[in-house]
Amino acid sequence: MALWRVRATVDDRPGYLSVLTASLALRSVNILAVQVHTTEAGAVDDFLVDAPDTMSERDLLAAVERGRGRHAFVARAEAQGLADQPTRVLALAGRLVHDPDALGEALIGLLDAGEVRWRPEGAPGHGFTEARMTLVDPAGGAFEVLRPAPAFTPAEFARAQALIELSAALLRQDDLRTTVLLPSGDELLLREAVADDAEAVHRLHARCSAAARAARYPLGVPSEPRLRRLLDPPGGLTLLAVHTDPRSGEEQVVATATLLTEGDLGEASLLVADAWQRRGLGTALLRRLLTWAARADAAAVVVHTTAGNVAMLRTLRRVGAGPADRDGSMLTLTLPLPHPSTTDVTESPAAWS
Numbered sequence: 001m002a003l004w005r006v007r008a009t010v011d012d013r014p015g016y017l018s019v020l021t022a023s024l025a026l027r028s029v030n031i032l033a034v035q036v037h038t039t040e041a042g043a044v045d046d047f048l049v050d051a052p053d054t055m056s057e058r059d060l061l062a063a064v065e066r067g068r069g070r071h072a073f074v075a076r077a078e079a080q081g082l083a084d085q086p087t088r089v090l091a092l093a094g095r096l097v098h099d100p101d102a103l104g105e106a107l108i109g110l111l112d113a114g115e116v117r118w119r120p121e122g123a124p125g126h127g128f129t130e131a132r133m134t135l136v137d138p139a140g141g142a143f144e145v146l147r148p149a150p151a152f153t154p155a156e157f158a159r160a161q162a163l164i165e166l167s168a169a170l171l172r173q174d175d176l177r178t179t180v181l182l183p184s185g186d187e188l189l190l191r192e193a194v195a196d197d198a199e200a201v202h203r204l205h206a207r208c209s210a211a212a213r214a215a216r217y218p219l220g221v222p223s224e225p226r227l228r229r230l231l232d233p234p235g236g237l238t239l240l241a242v243h244t245d246p247r248s249g250e251e252q253v254v255a256t257a258t259l260l261t262e263g264d265l266g267e268a269s270l271l272v273a274d275a276w277q278r279r280g281l282g283t284a285l286l287r288r289l290l291t292w293a294a295r296a297d298a299a300a301v302v303v304h305t306t307a308g309n310v311a312m313l314r315t316l317r318r319v320g321a322g323p324a325d326r327d328g329s330m331l332t333l334t335l336p337l338p339h340p341s342t343t344d345v346t347e348s349p350a351a352w353s
Helices: 016-026 057-066 085-098 100-111 154-176 195-207 210-216 224-230 281-295 310-318
Strands: 002-010 030-039 042-051 070-076 115-119 132-136 142-146 178-181 187-192 237-244 251-262 265-272 300-306 325-327 330-335
Touching (some): 002 016, 016 030, 016 042, 016 057, 030 154, 057 070, 085 100, 085 154, 100 115, 100 142, 132 154, 142 154, 187 281, 195 224, 195 251, 210 265, 237 281, 251 281, 265 281, 281 310, 310 330
Parallel strands (some): 265 300
Antiparallel strands (some): 002 042, 002 070, 030 042, 132 142, 178 187, 187 237, 237 251, 251 265, 325 330
């Protein structure tokens, strides 16, 4: 017996898939796996089959045509094709977690493509034809995927774009991850928050004094679901400052910095544990948020705070905040954004004092 990949289009009507499978069964072809891709031209059925050794490519094509299959494609398959498509996609995603730069190879593996090209000029033709797929790279540019046959389907396009977006997210996390040395001599890890950080951030809130929480949330601490959503704000960013105890190795979140966005406007906020205040940590986090906002083409970033929050006002002055607009006890200050060409987030402790 030999493994083959068979793809054909059939009318998207009840019973037509069974006609095709019956035609294959009459030739002793065993179907090991099947995927169905919905297209405007009909249902594209993609089979992995085990056929008799005596069966040729022409024989298989004839069996597909007798089963009312159109635009048939037949090719020999390898044993790794026995893995179902979800398993295959998860394996490729797992590979990107360890090596986000392996995206080109992952796309070839996902789509059985002949060639993948990256184009820095972007993707005016975003979409796909039978033999060419153009995918937007969130980091800039576009990927062009070529495959002579079989024709690309909408499902394959959606999977490929999702894989690219995963790689871009992983690269962004890596770009935002850095170790900083505070003027006090303490070394902290700054990184982007993820959903699994919810419990650690909850413990940070519990360690903060009522005054620190009130300064961060003038209208009251939000609900638990709201706090969880703040870890991954739509279109925005939440950074964590993580301290590792040199003796026990225990990690502890000691500060958060969040940037919420609406259109091209951003709103920044900080929560720093009482024991870590006045060490330059808030300044370091704010500058990193501003760098990210500049790269995301934000027009402006503002901070709302109370007139009595002297520590926060000093931090805002250090990053060059403009004059405050007052509304009762609340102040709104606009923060300057670094020029995109100078958004290097590496900072020296001297810049935070």
